Amino acid sequence: MTLPTIYFILLLVCFIALIPFVKKILRNFHRKRKYTAILKEINLLFQEIDAFKVAKDARIKYEKSLTDLYYGEIDICALLDLLDIASPPQQCVFYDLGSGCGKSAFAVKLNYPHLKVHGIELIEELHDIANQKLHQYLDKNGLAHHDFGLEFIQANILNHNFTHADIIFINATAFSPGTWQQILYKLMQMKCGTKIIITSKTLPSPAFVIRYQAMELMSWGFTSTYIYEKVI
Template sequence: MKQIIDVIAKLFSVKRKRVSTSDPTFILEKLYSSIDGFYISKAERERLKINDTSFIYGEISSESFTEALAIAQPQAGNIIYDLGSGTGKAVIYAALIYDWKKCVGIEFLPGLCQVSQALLNNFLCMKEIHQHFSHKHFPIKFIQGDFLNVDFSDADIIYLNATTLNPVLWDKLTKKLNELKQGARVILSTKKLEESYFEKIHQALYPMSWGDCTVFIYQKK
């Protein structure tokens, strides 16, 4: 009899583990349920005849991003940039789980940036946002353009999915990153920063949409 009760109790507890509608991961999955960033990116690259590895699409998982952000220790009122923000998933997710002064995504491909802006509008109208986050501020902005031409020197945290960036672009970008303010953190996939400018505070393998990938977290000296 006790065994039967235990089994029923276990089943009941499994049932009760349903994801809450206030869970940021649930909200993100709902918002992006019909969005395929890979498809949009491929169509945009074909349309614009872009054949540069820098524009290959890939996404960080919300679990990996949560972990990496926690290590970067955002403080209330910080500013974050996602350099190459794709459909804006990481930017919207970061805005949900921390309180920022500014949360900015910069994306070169117009089709991807337009989708991120449209999704931001949908996000702000979601019933889950009105229900559970009505007092939260979402200072999110998406900029369409080349991140080399945008001033991000006020960043406290930079997220950069840099795995496929070509060496010429990477060289120019590191020069801008070297100008970041002291204490700024950079969450970076695959590529490394110059240790004369940055202290490496973390390195680990994280699952990405294309498989496991080394993520480095640096702090500006």
């Protein structure tokens, strides 16, 4: 084999190896363009908020499993694309279980104005930020809370009834196995047809069927992500 042929083969191998990365970069670029207006609004609204620090400082108060309250955020474009795949019908009820400072629930509301969006968060300090940002947005745009259809609830998701939800999002990576078991039990009570978007964890029960599976970007890196449908 001649030297130019070897160079050519090496180049070809490098090119093929780079294809997935190039694809990821292009997808990210395309997503950012698709959701420019929403990203701008969210970045402006939450610009001075450091939810990671707020969560870290507040965690000490709560007697929860060490990892349950670790904070992280899903990439907003990734969540909106996942929701697009779940294709929410009109009049649909969406829940973010563990909604943090409210960014992800806000983004969902802005992209799908017809959805009724609820965010449940245990940490009071994070819940307060979400509520404050909601009222700031409503005031700025002259909107009434009742008509807007975005609500933040400070509660433990393990004690809250969300059986009327049509689509649920759970950024579940940090949940301990014990907590995940209890969440799984609650998800078993959901009605047929409910879609559940989850990061990292799975739903090992014949009551749920995987409709979509991918790796998506979180604040800490790429994570496996699933869309399940409750079928029994």
